[in-house]
Amino acid sequence: MNRSDRAPANLLQAFSELTLELQQLAQNKDIEHFYPHALARISQLLPFDSAWWGRAALVDGLPDEHSCYLYRLPPSYLPDWQSIRHIDVTVNRVHEVPGRAVIVDMSAPDSGPGLNWLGRQYGIGELLCVVHIDPPTHLSNHLALYRAPGAPRFNQDDCHLLNNLMLHLVAAVSANQIRTLVAMREKLTRPRNLALAVCDPRGVLQCAERGFVDLLLDQWPQWNGPQLPMKLGPNGFEGTRLHVEYSAVGDLYLLAARSHTLLPKLSPRENAVAQCFGDGKTYKEVARDLGMSPNTVRHHIRAIYSKLGVKDKARIAQLLHAPPD
DSSP: OOGGGSOHHHHHHHHHHHHHHHHHHHHHSOHHHHHHHHHHHHHHHSOOSEEEEEEEEEETTEEEEEEEEEESSOTTHHHHHHHHGGGOHHHHHHHHSTTSOEEEETTSGGGHHHHHHHHHHHTOOEEEEEEEEOTTTOOEEEEEEEEOTTSOOOOHHHHHHHHHHHHHHHHHHHHHHHHHHHHHHHHOSOOTTEEEEEEOTTSBEEEEOHHHHHHHHHHOTTOOOSBOSSOOBTTBEEOSSEEEEEEEETTEEEEEEEESSSSTTSOHHHHHHHHHHHTTOOHHHHHHHHTOOHHHHHHHHHHHHHHHTOOSHHHHHHHHHSOOO
């Protein structure tokens, strides 16, 4: 049975089932696997032949892509679209009405030569597109669904469905990124004073733990995001107050930031002693590793107890291994 043949009650049930499945996918799939599974499931309720799901910022009125997932489209689609984006009528139409889907016939003369050419190049007859603007970052989440020439045309019911669905998709992407952060933390063997985040290849934060932002502000007090305040090299970033490592996941990056000052209340030598105890070392091992006498180590540990308000080494280890608030 086609979606258009369903009774309203059945369609509502199908929509509810879809949104629940999207949340399940967000919790069970890695970042790079979430998008294809989600789009395949969406196509069962809102049929399409290919799709483009991404995030962008408007720069001088034109979208500047920060992340991109192409579904049943070759990688060449993005650079080809970028070559005609300045004459793509879809851009103005969707940004004039954020949250409301628009239908564009890519073969119609009034769609312009750019879209006409792109449609012929990739066998696309019509598109249905919606954008959702993220208030904190002003980045736009966009989803474009494509149908081949000769396929049933999109209608206003499809627009209404995508309008409501997009809110759930944005929430599911956020939940998926948070879930990935949690899974990453569980795999770390030394998560001391660690905070995690996700950014795109341009260094724009997509999702971040509060502690990650606090660590950035400790190094750059005037930073206000969402663009990272530093460039990541092959070994991440090494600053005076923090170290950031990263790993690629699909077209995004997982960031792990650690503070060089493990416990701000402590002096550098006290921090070094605390770190050794946090790793489970004995007094003799700490003295040997740091070139101190056992009596000096005991002096530092008494000072650490006093400054942190703790009474044993186990509590020091707990403080060291807790992520920033």
